[in-house]
Amino acid sequence: MNIGLEAGFADPVPDAQRCFRAVLDAMAHPGRIAHAAGVTAPYPLGTAAAAVVLTLVDHETPLWLDSDAATARQWIEFHCGAPVVADPAACGFALALALPDLRRLPAGSHESPETSATVICQVASFDTGTAYRLSGPGLREPAVLTVQDLPRDFVSIWRRNHALFPRGIDLILCAGDRLTALPRTVAIEEV
Amino acid sequence: MNDTISRPDAIATRQHWMSVLARAPAEAIASALTRAGPLPVWSRVRGPETGLVMVRGRTGGSGSPFNLGEMTVTRCTVRLGSGVAGHAYVAGRDERRAELAAVADALLQDLNTGSRDSLIGPLAAAQREQRLTRAEKAAATRVEFFAMRNMRS
Numbered sequence: 001m002n003i004g005l006e007a008g009f010a011d012p013v014p015d016a017q018r019c020f021r022a023v024l025d026a027m028a029h030p031g032r033i034a035h036a037a038g039v040t041a042p043y044p045l046g047t048a049a050a051a052v053v054l055t056l057v058d059h060e061t062p063l064w065l066d067s068d069a070a071t072a073r074q075w076i077e078f079h080c081g082a083p084v085v086a087d088p089a090a091c092g093f094a095l096a097l098a099l100p101d102l103r104r105l106p107a108g109s110h111e112s113p114e115t116s117a118t119v120i121c122q123v124a125s126f127d128t129g130t131a132y133r134l135s136g137p138g139l140r141e142p143a144v145l146t147v148q149d150l151p152r153d154f155v156s157i158w159r160r161n162h163a164l165f166p167r168g169i170d171l172i173l174c175a176g177d178r179l180t181a182l183p184r185t186v187a188i189e190e191v
Numbered sequence: 192m193n194d195t196i197s198r199p200d201a202i203a204t205r206q207h208w209m210s211v212l213a214r215a216p217a218e219a220i221a222s223a224l225t226r227a228g229p230l231p232v233w234s235r236v237r238g239p240e241t242g243l244v245m246v247r248g249r250t251g252g253s254g255s256p257f258n259l260g261e262m263t264v265t266r267c268t269v270r271l272g273s274g275v276a277g278h279a280y281v282a283g284r285d286e287r288r289a290e291l292a293a294v295a296d297a298l299l300q301d302l303n304t305g306s307r308d309s310l311i312g313p314l315a316a317a318q319r320e321q322r323l324t325r326a327e328k329a330a331a332t333r334v335e336f337f338a339m340r341n342m343r344s
Contacts, residue, residue: 008237
């Protein structure tokens with residue numbers, strides 16, 4: 001009976017285009033904070049995570065949800081029409097409230113590295129937490145990004161992922177209505 | 192999830208009223224809703240939005256599938272104050288009609304069987320009558336091709 005189904009984007013086409021632009025900018029400038037709006041996010045997702053899912057995920061992209069994000073499964077399936085897969089190795093996108101084990105996600109192949117997964121991970125905040133120094137394509141000078149709630153050994157996890165290039169996972173971090181991206185090309189070290 | 196909706200007969204009941212609503216004109220749905228009592232408060236979850244759906248057929252009715260053509264469809268999903276969601280897909284681009292049909296679908300899930308029949312019954316009867324009238328008109332102009340009939344039998 002679809003009790004408690006929330007609305008998606010208020011104005012689907014312009015809202016999705018704006019959000020896509022924000023993700024594009026964030027990917028091109030790792031660590032830069034972009035904003036998302038226009039959506040009533042279902043619990044436990046924030047505005048940015050919900051908007052990114054609505055923008056990027058559709059019936060052609062298998063989606064894996066971690067156990068916390070699965071609370072919003074009905075909303076995601078209704079608005080995106082995406083097949084939700086139980087096996088993380090089969091997904092195109094992963095939505096998680098805690099960073100999943102990146103080794104269990106598809107990293108693409110050398111022939112087609114674009115088939116790797118993109119992880120949309122919701123974190124608590126970009127204002128407090130651990131500071132990371134980012135460098136690589138898109139950054140003329142190293143940038144500093146502060147993130148709350150990433151695993152303690154995130155730097156070594158990321159080093160492993162970065163070393164796979166051209167294969168590897170791309171990460172979109174969302175907190176509230178703000179988002180930023182860490183593409184596989186970026187090198188991360190603790191400040 | 193409500194377990195009554197997952198029962199096969201409950202699904203058939205809902206399919207019936209959804210098909211009646213999909214065929215009913217906006218004015219008919221509006222007056223049926225008014226008869227059922229004060230209009231509930233609803234919010235739009237998706238749409239109303241218009242798009243195309245591919246209609247598929249089977250050659251000879253049972254052969255291999257083929258794409259017959261695209262059809263304009265307007266869909267809408269609403270949610271009542273009680274939290275119940277209603278869906279509607281109607282042919283054409285009449286957004287008000289799709290929204291009213293979705294509201295009626297949501298409302299019908301909440302009502303008991305008697306109130307359901309009083310809401311959907313007149314609409315179904317009108318459509319049945321319309322179908323009959325058309326069938327009668329067509330039957331009156333029917334031509335029997337004796338040669339063909341004899342060949343087939």
